Amino acid sequence: AGGERRVVREDVALPDDPSVYGFGGRVPDWTESFAAYVEQVEADPSMKLRYGGAMIGDVNQVLTYGGVFGYPALRSAERGKLRLQFEGNPIGYIVECAGGRSSDGERSLLDVEATDLHQRVPVYVGNDDLISLLEETLD
Template identity: 70%
Template sequence: MSDADTVAAVRDAIAAATPDIRAGLPGRREQAGSENPSGERRLAADEYADELLEERLGAIDGVGAYASEEREGVVDVGSGYSVAVDPLDGSSNLKPNNVMGTIVGVYDATLPASGRDLVAAGYVLYGPITTMAFAHEGSVTEYLVEDGEATPLREDVTLPDDPTVYGFGGRVPDWPDDVAAYVDEVESELKLRYGGAMIGDVNQVLTYGGVFAYPKLESAPEGKLRLQFECNPVGYVIECAGGRSSDGTGSVLDVDPTDLHQRTPVYLGTPSLIDRLEATLD
């Protein structure tokens, strides 16, 4: 199988898994009784989606390793690309029935890897309809996913020139002064959109333009979101769509990977807004 065929197989396997993931949500809203490697309480739905995706992605010819934020280490499944997954991004939204997603990054390197080692990345959004944004070879395609089949809706997706929305995670009293100053500056220009799932908020930015962030916090200078499973893949999508990603100093794709479950502050969106943000941060 060629490299392009492997990437397409990963994309198709994620799409094919969506009906099973969605169908498994109603009966798996309870906590699983354990924590993930980042110390967060897992739901039964997290475990179910993780096991399903490991089985589906691990069976692909050309995928050599599977890792997820729900597992301590990397699973050897053969030879080829390393696939890093957030099986159910925003699973805390399951209880109030809000938006969630699945994130995947395809790395041509051993994990943990640099964002520059990504050859493809994407995310599924479980909203009123199921969509997928998938980036490969510098281009982003948005798909409608129905019955496990992905049909292109928009090709060569780019962020709009006129940004509209912003959303910042973390408790406001926990924001450093420079982050708070930036939000004070942009809130008169943009509409607040924040739903508690990275994918839902980032998809607003991809659709309308703007800025999403889960910044450094006074209590957590390293931020909350994971580099391998969330920040690199989603940063890759945004950059392929003509946007910018940042850890506060430069592209999140350039952050040195030191640990599989490493966290980083992350800022994503319209280039001019990210430029202004980096200029504001101390």
């Protein structure tokens, strides 16, 4: 009852020079501080928007080209949309193993204590400098 699996790439590591970004949620629902962060990312001419609305595909772009993916806290969903146990922690673990960082806006997703099976959190993953800038901007 399983499909075929094969290793596409071994020793995955985020490139040092990030070039892609993608963020979920509707722009009018973003918080002011998150919108300010996005403006900083978009001001870099080397960064290209790569958002397909499918987290796995979007994070694969970050793993391949370097950059940042995020599904932020929204005005309509202050805790975010993605679930810590099912989306945040698995993707955070993969990106951190590849030399990147994960964050809920304050700390690594891997350091967030689970209080509920379906607990929702903002999810940000990507290159260290982009996640550091995010955390500074959201402060």
